[in-house]
Structures are given as structure tokens and as C-alpha cells.
Amino acid sequence: YKDSTSYIKYYVQDIAGKIVSGPIFKQKDRTNLTYLVKDEYPYIAIHSFPFFGKTILDISEDEYLYVLKSKEFKIDIYDSNGGYLRSIEHKFENRIFSKSKVLDRYKETDYGYNLGDGVALKMIEQADNLPETWPAIDHMFIDDENLIWVSTIVDNDEVYEWWILDNSGELIHNFEWPRNKPIQTVRNNKLYTIEENPKTFEKEVVQYQ
Numbered sequence: 001y002k003d004s005t006s007y008i009k010y011y012v013q014d015i016a017g018k019i020v021s022g023p024i025f026k027q028k029d030r031t032n033l034t035y036l037v038k039d040e041y042p043y044i045a046i047h048s049f050p051f052f053g054k055t056i057l058d059i060s061e062d063e064y065l066y067v068l069k070s071k072e073f074k075i076d077i078y079d080s081n082g083g084y085l086r087s088i089e090h091k092f093e094n095r096i097f098s099k100s101k102v103l104d105r106y107k108e109t110d111y112g113y114n115l116g117d118g119v120a121l122k123m124i125e126q127a128d129n130l131p132e133t134w135p136a137i138d139h140m141f142i143d144d145e146n147l148i149w150v151s152t153i154v155d156n157d158e159v160y161e162w163w164i165l166d167n168s169g170e171l172i173h174n175f176e177w178p179r180n181k182p183i184q185t186v187r188n189n190k191l192y193t194i195e196e197n198p199k200t201f202e203k204e205v206v207q208y209q
Contacts, residue, residue, distance in 0.1 A: 088169030
């Protein structure tokens with residue numbers, strides 16, 4: 001996790017779980033920060049943060065692989081055997097990364113303390129490999145009509161700007177959507193999110209027309 005690159009590998013399995021082929025594809029795993037916690041029983045804490053790039057993969061109804069590295073708006077398309085076919089690219093100006101603003105935001109939301117004793121905040125404070133910009137993309141999926149849905153990271157911390165692309169990569173529509181209602185998928189012209197119930201504080205699947 002520190003001195004070598006780790007990968008996520010994808011295999012094809014049959015319905016019984018037997019591997020048919022693979023790995024047909026592999027992606028670079030997330031970047032993690034580490035911190036030595038000098039406790040009674042010292043240990044190395046490991047955590048991934050949203051300001052680092054990540055790789056995202058989804059499979060369309062016609063069994064093509066759509067892959068992107070979130071630092072840029074570029075989607076590579078592969079066949080079901082992992083063979084490269086083509087790419088979709090759009091110009092996008094990445095949001096500037098500010099270490100001080102990120103630390104302030106984590107302190108406000110208390111998110112920086114989720115590892116205990118402010119470990120996450122200490123990781124960011126001591127990191128020497130922080131990016132100059134945020135990734136362009138947060139999430140991507142392909143709906144049941146093979147439309148490509150991509151959420152982009154904009155200056156407003158409360159929303160993502162979603163882009164809907166057709167199969168050729170042409171922009172059909174874009175719109176802003178609250179970050180606290182993350183879109184999971186679209187099926188049969190209905191949009192599904194995961195949201196917190198304000199009364200029970202439990203996570204719920206919510207459907208929109």
C-alpha cells in the first residue's frame with residue numbers, strides 16, 4: 001500500500017461462481033494516506049480520500065466495459081474480453097484543490113475524526129503528495145438504455161453537476177443534483193438514490209420519475 005501499486009482485477013464467473021476467464025481487466029486501486037498511530041499498541045492507519053483520483057468501471061446492457069480515471073473526463077470503452085475499442089472525451093476545468101479549505105471542511109462536518117483522535121486530519125496535514133486539483137469525476141454508470149451518466153465535481157460543495165451522454169459521447173443534458181442524495185442508477189425511466197430518512201436517520205432507496 002505504500003511502496004507498490006495495487007490493482008483491482010476483474011474476472012468472469014459462471015452462475016455457480018466458477019471462474020470462466022480472467023483477469024480480463026485490471027484497474028489501479030485508490031491512493032491511500034497512512035499515519036503511524038503511537039498508541040499503547042502502535043499501528044499504521046490507512047485511509048482513502050475523495051480528493052485523490054480513482055478508477056471507475058461499469059458494464060452496459062450490451063456488455064461493453066466503460067472505464068474512466070476520475071482525474072479527467074475521459075471514458076475508455078472495451079469489449080467484454082477487455083479489448084480496447086474507443087474513447088469519449090470532454091473538456092473539463094477541474095476544481096482547484098485547497099488544503100486549508102479541505103481541513104476546515106473536515107473540521108466543520110466532524111468527518112475528519114472518523115478514524116479516532118483526529119487521525120484523518122493528521123494524515124492530510126502531514127501529506128506531501130496532495131493534488132493540485134480535485135478529480136473531474138465522482139461517479140459514472142450506464143443505464144438500461146445505454147446512456148452514460150457522469151457526475152462532475154464543481155465548486156459548489158452541496159451539488160454535483162451530472163452529465164447525460166449518448167452512446168457516441170454526445171452531451172444530451174446536464175443538471176445539478178444534491179450530493180446528499182447520491183444517484184445510484186436509472187432503470188425504466190426511473191432514477192434511484194440513497195437518502196437518509198430525516199425521522200429515522202436510516203438510509204433508504206428513493207425513486208424519482
